[in-house]
Amino acid sequence: MSAHAKSLRPRFPSQTSANIFLVGASFARQFLGSVLRWWSDNAPSTGLREQRPHRLLQIFAKMCEFVRDSMPDRRRQRYGDMEYDWEHRVDTTSGTTGWRERLLGLFHSPYQPTDAEVFREMMASVPITFCDFTFVDVGSGKGRTLLLASEYPFQKIIGIELMEELHRVAQNNIRAYQNPTQLCRQILSLRIDACDYEFPPDPLLVYLFNPLPERTLVQLLNHLTKSQQEFPRPLWLVYHNPALERVLASYEWLERTGWTEQYSVYRSRQKSEVRNLRSV
Numbered sequence: 267m268s269a270h271a272k273s274l275r276p277r278f279p280s281q282t283s284a285n286i287f288l289v290g291a292s293f294a295r296q297f298l299g300s301v302l303r304w305w306s307d308n309a310p311s312t313g314l315r316e317q318r319p320h321r322l323l324q325i326f327a328k329m330c331e332f333v334r335d336s337m338p339d340r341r342r343q344r345y346g347d348m349e350y351d352w353e354h355r356v357d358t359t360s361g362t363t364g365w366r367e368r369l370l371g372l373f374h375s376p377y378q379p380t381d382a383e384v385f386r387e388m389m390a391s392v393p394i395t396f397c398d399f400t401f402v403d404v405g406s407g408k409g410r411t412l413l414l415a416s417e418y419p420f421q422k423i424i425g426i427e428l429m430e431e432l433h434r435v436a437q438n439n440i441r442a443y444q445n446p447t448q449l450c451r452q453i454l455s456l457r458i459d460a461c462d463y464e465f466p467p468d469p470l471l472v473y474l475f476n477p478l479p480e481r482t483l484v485q486l487l488n489h490l491t492k493s494q495q496e497f498p499r500p501l502w503l504v505y506h507n508p509a510l511e512r513v514l515a516s517y518e519w520l521e522r523t524g525w526t527e528q529y530s531v532y533r534s535r536q537k538s539e540v541r542n543l544r545s546v
């Protein structure tokens with residue numbers, strides 16, 4: 267074929283360009299979905315149009331915060347939690363979180379790993395026999411809490427994460443993690459919306475690091491309430507950074523057994539306890 271003929275052949279985008287386009291389109295859908303869900307979660311119950319400018323200003327403020335958080339000095343601050351990763355050869359720090367995940371996190375809950383010492387303090391405040399319980403982390407991110415939980419002899423450990431990239435990193439961390447103090451190796455990370463997750467009928471310890479906005483947290487707790495009604499079992503809930511504590515306190519089947527400024531601990535009441543509470 268002549269050089270002239272070759273020049274007339276149609277040119278198609280390279281595979282790399284096509285992949286970049288697909289990734290960009292996928293992120294655009296995720297971002298739009300996150301913004302729309304945030305808009306719905308923050309809509310006033312009255313639906314007044316006067317609230318729209320306020321919500322638009324909130325979105326603008328979030329975008330400004332994202333720009334500030336992308337500055338070099340802020341990024342160095344996010345690397346302040348690297349000690350755990352260096353020790354265990356994993357990637358759970360917020361410093362390596364990509365810009366897409368940070369941007370999506372503004373409309374969900376920004377990724378922040380649990381401090382190891384605080385986690386051990388929280389576990390010490392839960393008076394259970396760990397080997398009888400399944401540990402469920404709602405909003406498990408890169409999986410640090412799953413790895414920390416594996417230092418306890420849980421039956422199994424389950425992480426629930428909506429963001430695909432954080433879920434992928436968590437799976438890599440679970441495979442790479444090596445620790446002589448590890449007591450549970452049944453660790454599973456699931457990519458699923460927390461409100462769609464079917465809680466197992468086992469005795470549960472549910473961990474929340476303030477992973478959801480108020481309306482979605484209510485949906486999750488309603489879902490967990492139905493599961494508890496269908497499968498009555500011992501259930502403990504540890505709420506780290508309890509910004510929406512009043513929401514949990516509104517569920518009469520949950521009893522708060524411990525509280526600090528950093529976390530709250532709840533247990534499920536038995537049906538007889540709930541009936542007695544109602545009769546008071």
